[in-house]
Amino acid sequence: VQLEESGGGLVQPGGSLRLxxxxxxxxxxxxxxxxxxxxxxKEREGVAAYDCDGDTSYADSVKGRFxxxxxxxxxxxxxxxxxxQPEDTAMYYCAADHNRVLDLxxxxxxxxxxxxxxxxxxTVSL
Numbered sequence: 001v002q003l004e005e006s007g008g009g010l011v012q013p014g015g016s017l018r019l020x021x022x023x024x025x026x027x028x029x030x031x032x033x034x035x036x037x038x039x040x041x042k043e044r045e046g047v048a049a050y051d052c053d054g055d056t057s058y059a060d061s062v063k064g065r066f067x068x069x070x071x072x073x074x075x076x077x078x079x080x081x082x083x084x085q086p087e088d089t090a091m092y093y094c095a096a097d098h099n100r101v102l103d104l105x106x107x108x109x110x111x112x113x114x115x116x117x118x119x120x121x122x123t124v125s126l
Contacts, residue, residue, distance in 0.1 A: 001025045001115045003094050008120030011084055015124070019079040021094030021117055026075075032099050035068060035079045036110045037090035037122075047092070048079060049106035052099045057106040061087075084124045091119040 007019040019035065034049035048068035049057045056068050067080040077094055095113035097105065105113070 001027075001096065003096060003115055003117035005092065005094050005117040005120040008092060008122045010123045010125065012126055013085055013124055015084050016080070016082045017084065017122060019081070019092055019094075019120060019122075021077040023075045023077065023096060026096065026115075028098070030099050031096050032102070032105050032109075033070065033077045033094060033096045034106055034109055034113070035077075035092060035094055036113075037088075037092045038110075039090040042090075044093075044110035046106040046108070046110055049102055049109070050077065051102045051105075055102055057102045059106070081122070084122075086124045088122060089124050090122060092122050093117055093119045 002024045005021045030052040032051045035047040036044050037047050038044040050068050050070050065083045069078045094117045096115045097113045
């Protein structure tokens, strides 16, 4: 199983970015995916998750600003990030696992999700 993120970069406060994560080789059609981030000196935190039913879960800090979506035909997970703030600066990772409880995966999956991408850096600064 391989996950490959892209779309990170440098953006000014208030700007937008869209992250993508292409999944290949997953042995099942149904699996849960999520976006996690880790800033220097901080623990990894769950940002958003997307399960087999298309249900979503978001961290309170990104609700109303970030949108997670998935294109099953392209095996690609997206994270549309709007109204970015300096506190959103972090390395962003996508992760996948066998289908789990959605909120549990988003909240704790950073500690035990089975498959991970290499990460893409998002920097929000003037």
